Amino acid sequence: MKLITCCSFKGGAGKTTALMGLCSALAMEGKTIALFEADENRPLTRWKENAVTRNTWDSRCEVFTADDLPLLEKAYDEAEARKFDYALADTHGGSSELNNTIIASSNFLLVPTMLTPLDVDEALATYRYIIELLLSENLVIPTAILQQRVPIGRLTTSQRKVSDMLTALPLTKQPMFERDAFAAMKDRGMLHLSLRNARVDPGMRLMLRNLDAAMEDLRLLSRFMHEALGQ
């Protein structure tokens, strides 16, 4: 089982959304996924509830509460024993013993950030924190910054500057764009299943292109992750 973690000091950086998206992409590939809910606000539990009512929850996925160390350990052991292909951990903002443990146990780390100077400052601080933690523990874990909520049209001068600055760091090949389809995932459930439902619902035909474009972002993100894991 490979543990993939989205982390950042900042709340609202797009961690949970990136994780939901990656979960969808992996489920579409037929993988089984344990979702570790390490944020006490329980966004993944709510996501699952919403998805189940809309028939957009993939039974290959299961949410495990993991918002303290004993629960995390229990979730990890159970997911390993049940041979899930992946565990995806959604962390809360900030640093904590729990986050440190999750980071140090991961096989791949994603640090999402929006393109504002403030957000990027926080992403850089998070990245530095991760690197220091890995050095102190003698660990090598592929880590990448994910540009999140990138406008689809032209970037402003400030966004461009910030984006240029990030190129000095390990970045995912593709950003996640700012899309309604992503913002709506928390209410609508898994994107690949929303897409499946939309294909057979004439009333949803107009949304198909948007859902398809969003799914394509996620396929590329998943491919990047597989490459980083040497898969």
Ligand SMILES: Nc1ncnc2c1ncn2[C@@H]1O[C@H](COP(=O)(O)OP(=O)(O)O)[C@@H](O)[C@H]1O
């Ligand atoms: N790529 C995106 N496109 C549109 N909205 C997004 C995108 N990523 C995140 N959001 C929205 O931004 C807000 C914060 O995202 P969230 O994933 O909850 O951040 P975090 O988990 O880091 O606190 C949410 O309302 C979410 O729907």
Ligand SMILES: [Mg+2]
């Ligand atoms: Mg979150």
